Amino acid sequence: MMTPKSGLFLMISCVAAIAAVGSIFELSYGHPQYGSLVTGIILAASIPLSGFFFWAAVRDARANL
Numbered sequence: 001m002m003t004p005k006s007g008l009f010l011m012i013s014c015v016a017a018i019a020a021v022g023s024i025f026e027l028s029y030g031h032p033q034y035g036s037l038v039t040g041i042i043l044a045a046s047i048p049l050s051g052f053f054f055w056a057a058v059r060d061a062r063a064n065l
Contacts, residue, residue, distance in 0.1 A: 001064050009057035016050035019043075 023043035026032040032039040
């Protein structure tokens with residue numbers, strides 16, 4: 001059963017995944033709005049964060065079955 005906590009984790013995972021996809025598009029375009037370094041840092045941070053928070057959401061939902 002989904003709880004508010006697992007919903008929050010899932011929302012954070014979705015936002016991080018959107019940031020990763022946006023960073024990929026910005027870098028592939030060639031002229032990132034925030035610069036290549038900052039966009040690369042956002043990309044490098046958002047990929048593991050999206051996976052971690054998705055895992056945490058699933059774990060929390062399974063614990064509340």
